[in-house]
Structure formats: structure tokens, C-alpha cells
Amino acid sequence: MTPNENPQNPGQPQQISLNDQMKRRLEERLHLAESGVNPYPCHFDVTHFSDSIITNFEDDATETVSVAGRIMTIRKMGKASFFHLQDANGRIQIYLKKDDVGESSYQTFKLLDIGDIVGVKGYTFKTKTGEISVHAQEFSLLSKSLRPIPIAKEKEIDGQKVVYDAFSDKELRYRQRYVDLIVNPDVKQTFIKRSAIVSFMRGFFTGQGWLEVETPILQPIYGGAAARPFTTHHNALDMQLYLRIANELYLKRLIVGGFDGVFEFAKDFRNEGIDRFHNPEFTQVELYVAYKDYEWMMKLVEELFYQAACAVNNCDSVVFLGNDISLKPPFRRLTITDSIKEYCGIDISDKDEHELRSMARDLGLELDPKISSGKIIDEIFGEFVEPKLIQPTFITDYPIEMSPLAKEHRSKPGFVERFELIAGGKELCNSFSELNDPVIQRERLEAQSKLRQRGDEEAMIVDEDFLRALEYGMPPCAGLGVGVDRMVMLLTGQDSIRDVIFFPHLKPE
RNA sequence: GAGAAUAUAGCUCAGUCGGUAGAGCAUCUGCCUUUUAAGCAGAGGGUCGAAGGUUCGAGUCCUUCUAUUCUCACCA
Numbered sequence: 001m002t003p004n005e006n007p008q009n010p011g012q013p014q015q016i017s018l019n020d021q022m023k024r025r026l027e028e029r030l031h032l033a034e035s036g037v038n039p040y041p042c043h044f045d046v047t048h049f050s051d052s053i054i055t056n057f058e059d060d061a062t063e064t065v066s067v068a069g070r071i072m073t074i075r076k077m078g079k080a081s082f083f084h085l086q087d088a089n090g091r092i093q094i095y096l097k098k099d100d101v102g103e104s105s106y107q108t109f110k111l112l113d114i115g116d117i118v119g120v121k122g123y124t125f126k127t128k129t130g131e132i133s134v135h136a137q138e139f140s141l142l143s144k145s146l147r148p149i150p151i152a153k154e155k156e157i158d159g160q161k162v163v164y165d166a167f168s169d170k171e172l173r174y175r176q177r178y179v180d181l182i183v184n185p186d187v188k189q190t191f192i193k194r195s196a197i198v199s200f201m202r203g204f205f206t207g208q209g210w211l212e213v214e215t216p217i218l219q220p221i222y223g224g225a226a227a228r229p230f231t232t233h234h235n236a237l238d239m240q241l242y243l244r245i246a247n248e249l250y251l252k253r254l255i256v257g258g259f260d261g262v263f264e265f266a267k268d269f270r271n272e273g274i275d276r277f278h279n280p281e282f283t284q285v286e287l288y289v290a291y292k293d294y295e296w297m298m299k300l301v302e303e304l305f306y307q308a309a310c311a312v313n314n315c316d317s318v319v320f321l322g323n324d325i326s327l328k329p330p331f332r333r334l335t336i337t338d339s340i341k342e343y344c345g346i347d348i349s350d351k352d353e354h355e356l357r358s359m360a361r362d363l364g365l366e367l368d369p370k371i372s373s374g375k376i377i378d379e380i381f382g383e384f385v386e387p388k389l390i391q392p393t394f395i396t397d398y399p400i401e402m403s404p405l406a407k408e409h410r411s412k413p414g415f416v417e418r419f420e421l422i423a424g425g426k427e428l429c430n431s432f433s434e435l436n437d438p439v440i441q442r443e444r445l446e447a448q449s450k451l452r453q454r455g456d457e458e459a460m461i462v463d464e465d466f467l468r469a470l471e472y473g474m475p476p477c478a479g480l481g482v483g484v485d486r487m488v489m490l491l492t493g494q495d496s497i498r499d500v501i502f503f504p505h506l507k508p509e
Numbered sequence: 510g511a512g513a514a515u516a517u518a519g520c521u522c523a524g525u526c527g528g529u530a531g532a533g534c535a536u537c538u539g540c541c542u543u544u545u546a547a548g549c550a551g552a553g554g555g556u557c558g559a560a561g562g563u564u565c566g567a568g569u570c571c572u573u574c575u576a577u578u579c580u581c582a583c584c585a
Contacts, residue, residue, distance in 0.1 A: 020554060021519060021536055073545075080542035097542060114535080128543045150520040151535055153546040164546060165521040165534055171577045172520095183520095226585065272584045273510090378585090402585085420585075430585060458584085481585090507576065 025146045028111055032141065037108055039144035044068050044119035050085070050092035057124055057132045065134060067092060068119040068142060070182065071112060073153075081109065082133075085120065086182070093133040094120050100137055108141070115145035150183055175509065177502050187499075193312050194488045194500055198265065200311045201285060201482075204304060210261030210289065215250035217243060217267065223466065224248030224405070226458040227270040230280075243269035248405065248479065249466045251288045252434060255477050256469045263287040265484065276496040277426060280505050283484040292478040293433040294417045298394050301421055301429055301480065302329035305392065309491055320424040320490045323390045331392040331421070336381055339395055343385045348377055370454070374401030389422040404444040404460055406432035428487055431480040438470035 032039045048065040056063075069087035079098040084091045098106040112118065122136040150167035166184070167173065173180040173187075180187050206212060220239065222229045224246030232241050247266045254262045265285045274280060289297075309316050309327045317326045334342070337349050346359050353373040360367055360376055365383055367376060377399050389395070396419040397409055406416035417433035435441050445467070451459035488500040498504035 019519065019536095024536075075544050075547050076541085077544065077547075078541040080544085082544045082547085084545085093545075095543070099542075125543095127545090129545070131543095131545075133543090148519045148535065152520080153534070155546045162546085167520065169520085169577090171516095174577095228584090270584075273582085275581095275584090276579095278584065382585095427585065483585095509576080 021148045022146055025113060025144065025148075028113075029144045029146065032108070032111065032144065035108075037141060039141055041140065041142060044140065044142050046087075046119070049089040050087050051089040053092055053124055053134070054090070054132050057126070059126065062123045062125055064121070064123050066119065066121045067094075067134060068117065070117050070145075071114050073151075074112075074114060076110065079106070085118065090185075093127070093131050094122070094136050094139075095125075095127070095133050096120075096136045096139065100135070101139060105139065109139065112141065113145060113148070114151060115147070115149045116141060117143040117145070149179060152183055171506070174498060174504055174506055190488075190492045190494060190500060191502065193492050196312045197308055197488055197491055198484065200308050201304065201484075202265075204307065205261075205263045205287060208261060210263055210287065211259055213251070213254060213259075213262045213264050215247045215254075215264060215266070217269075219244050221461055221463050221465075222246075223460055223463050225268075225270075226460065228272060228457055230269050230271050245270050246284070246481070247286055248481070249463055251286055252474060252477070252479070253466065253469045255288050255290050255434075256472055256474045260291070261287070261289045274505060276498065277486065279485065279497050279501055282497070282501075285482045285484055287480045287482075288434070288477055289479075290475040290477050293476065294396075294419055294431055294478055297431045297478040297480050298331075298333070298396075298419055299329075301394075301431065301482075302331055304482075305421075305428075305487075308487070312491055318491060319493050321426075321495055323424055325391060325423055325490070327392060331394055333394045333396060333419075335397040336377065336385075336395050336399075337397070339385045339389075339393075340377070340380055343388055344380065348380070372401055374399035378402055386422055386427070387425040390424060392421060392423040394419045394421055403432060404448050405435055405441075407435045407437075408440075423490060426486060427483070428490065429480060429482045431478065434474070434477040434479045436470060436474040436476060438467055441470055442467050 029039050045066055046068045048067055050067065050069070053063075053065055053067070067085060067087060069085040071083050072086045072091060073084040075082045081096045083094050083096070085094050096106070096109060101109070119140050119142050120134055120136045121138040122134045125133060125135050127133050150165075152166045153164045155162050155164070167179065173184070181191075202212065218232070218234070218241045220241060222242040222245050224244075225248070227245040229242040229245050232243060233239070234241050244266070245268055247264055247268070251262050251264060263285060265283060267281055268284050269281050270278075271280065272278065305327050306316055306329050309318060316328045317324060319325070337347075340346060340348055344363060346363075348356060348359065351359065351373075353376070356373050356376045357367060360380055363380065363384065365379060367379060371379070381395070385395075397412060397415045398406070398418045400406075400408060400414055400416050403416045403418050406418045409415040409417050419429075419431050420427050421429035435444070442462075445460060445462045448460040449462050452461070485497050485500050489495070489497060492500065494500050
């Protein structure tokens, strides 16, 4: 695409709406170039970052530093000026005096705007009012900004930072995340933490000797979860493909192949509704470990969340959705049957579909007459129990109909060895002892495909190649899926998934 | 999918009963060599989300549409 082409309407020049401020900045860009100042030079030698200058400052020892960043505030006072420069780590005040930088350089400075990126060389000092600053000896323009950034002003009152005119339009913040990141420092911190959480998990897993792998996103048959997929088309092969809804079936093939532990940070895609807990594309880390079961996996998950919280927050408790949550192990464990007994006062064990349905009706739950007993239990749980589980809780031993890929419970017929981790009333993890009997797995998938024929769009499809892999023999195995976005929400205290994804899905402008 | 709210200057927001489009910040001009929501004096800046309608007259009332936000539904 040529630079001036309109992406929405190829062939047409792009309509850049020019307001007065942009016009002026464009003229300034030309004016600077004509007067011999390159508005976009190639490099600048940075020696210091704002945060380290401030931490290492000593009153009687000035230090020569080169810093670079974006101009965020300007206070011009005739022949001297102050401005704040924002670099990757924070802000530092710069003091610029005409006598020090020279007439022409000072004239150039006076043309600059908030939003321009500059480099400054100077020495550190503390102003009359006590702010650690850099006294500029040289400065240079590094990149001219053509669009005015939203200016939020800050004032400290009794140590409390008060922000005026903050850039707060949520739509604009999501659409122009780059601006959000420039002007709202907390946003940047959330994403730095997100990266730290992912790094921590990667280290936690590889430290055990498990292998990080990559498996297909474009799949001819989707599986591993109950969800509607996105479809796409491969032209050369002229075939329909699906964007993965999970990578479970591929990772298990790798366990068959002889790896003892594999994991993948997977972007998954589900063609479903959008709300503050769901984005159409989201990140899930899935982990499979041979010769282990779900009991073992629960201990691992406790450690994972506890250590991750300590690593990124230096603290084992968080505030999530308005609740104080402690991530100190052990987490409470409760079978789904016991949880319903506790929160609804009813005993669902050994009840048939008819009895369960009337119990649900007594609780005031309207149910689709087509759904079977496992799904009824899930509905009761989802409606009356899950929202009440604020502290981290493992809910275990789900009805077998809901879990076609999990192994039947070793001592409870009709249930599987499965757990979910719930915190703040929301599911964060799902895990089971993986079903590795290929004959039973085939039966379960075929039962799913019957549900599918009856109109359940989320029922799974029989994946013959996956079954073939199991027929070669898969060791006993524990599997885990962690919703990374939700885990980041929990550990950063964000109430919406949109605040932990840089570019959440929005309709086109 | 349903309901509620929102959409006015680059940003944050006022706009009363339908009668000339407002403020602060930002921008521009002038003054100002340790300021910090810098200050002082002046100036410019608007297709009031889009399209229809009612009316002598619509930012304001009505209809439709678009987008967003929140809640609910759906959703491992």
C-alpha cells in the first residue's frame, strides 16, 4: 500500500482531518527542516533513564546525563523554561536556559510542542522547590509530533495525586491505545505486569523441565473445548479451516509422542459474545504432564498462583472485583456436589434427570427441557454457587456428561477427575486427569456428535486422528488450562478483560 | 440478543422553557531567566455522531440509523 492510500477505500487518498493545531505542526515540521533542523534524525545516545536519575541523585554530586523522551508539560518563562520529559520508566523535569543552550537553539525549543520527542544532555540538580531535574546544556528534536495529545494536568494535594482533565473516554482509549499508554501511566504498569506474569509462568514451567511448544492455530477440525469457532478458508487447498478454540488435542498428541511435559501460551478464538470477561480472541496457557493426575495438578496450580502473585505484586493477596482475595495455599477444595449442598441446601447425589429438574425448578431456575442431568447440575452450580466463591476454591469431580475428554473418577461412577479454580466468582482454570482409554474416548466423542446432530452447536466433533494417536497409547496424564487474561485481571486488580488486552475487539470506526 | 445511558472545540465537560455556541486546559500573539494544574494581557478555534421530520426558528422536541459504555442474556 502506498503511504497516502486509504486502507478502507484503496485507491482513494486518505482523508486526514486537519484541524488548526495539526496544520500548524505540519508547517512547523517544514519550517524546522528548512532551517536545518532534522525533525526526524536517526539516533540519540541515551545514558540514563528518568527513574534511575531520581533514585540515585545526591545533593552535592551533579552528574552528566543524556535522556530522551516525550515532552509532557511545558512552562515557558521568557528566556528560560521548564518541561517534563517522559521516557520508558517515568518522568524527569528539564530546565532549559537561553544563556546555556544559545539563542538559536532556544528559538528552536520555543517552536516545540507537548508530544514532541527530544533528547537532552545536561547535569542533574535540584530546583528551589525541591524537584530533581536536569539542567540542559544541549537538546535536540528527535521526532516531531503532528497530533496534539490529550493533556492531563496533575497536582499533589497532601501527597495525593489529583489528575485534572484525564484522558478518560473509554472508546478512544481502546481505539488509540498508544495515546492511552502515553498519557495514563497506570495502563502501562498493568501491561508490564502482564508481561511479568507470563514470564513468571514460562520460567515456572520450563524450570520443571517441560517443553514450550507451538501447535496449529488453523485447524481442519476444531476441538478441545465446547465453543463455536471462527471459520476461514485456505485458497490453494480450497478447504475450510477453523481458528482453534483450544489446543488440548494437539498437546496430548505430543504426550503420545513421548514428551513428559508440554505447554503452550495459545491465542484461542471463540465466536461468542463479548463482555468484560470475554474477548473473541484470548490467551490460554495449556499444560500437560505425563504420569500425573488432577490431585497433583491442584497443588501445582496453588503454587503457580501464589508464586506469581508474590513475583509481580510482592504480596499474596489481591483486590479483585471489589473483594480482598488471599492466594496463600492451600485453596479450599469442594466437590461440585458438596458445593451445591452447601450453597443451595440440596443433595444432588444419586438423582436422576427428572428429580434434578424438579429440584432446579424449586430453586427458581427455568431450564431448557432438552438439557440432560449433567447440564442441569452445571446450571445450578453456575447460578447459585459460582458467584459466591470469592476466595480461591477448587471445585472438583464434575458430572461425566460435561467433560468428554476427562477420565472417569477412580471411585465415583458418573463423575470425572476434574477441577476448576474459581476466584472472585469467576473461573480461572480448568483441569483434569486426561482420558487415555481410546475405546472410551471414542464412545464419549461419538456421544458428543449425537448431541451435535440434535442441535448442540458446541458439542465436540469426532477427531479421528486424535483417536488414532490415543490408540498408540498415551501415558496417564494431567492437563491444565489457565485463562491468562483472567489471571492477569486477578493479579492486576482490573475489572475488565479489555484493560488487560492492548487492543480489545471493537467494531470498526 | 434485550434494556438503560452517552455522543457538543484537540482533551475534560456545561448548555435552563425551542430563540446569536459556552468554560477550563491545549493552540496562537505579547510580557516573563528556578517554574510545576506556572503567571499576566489579548486572540483564534464548532457540519453540536449521521439522516430525516415538527416548527417562523432545533444542540435542545419526534423518527430512523451508527458507535460506545454499563447491566442482563449467551458463553467452560
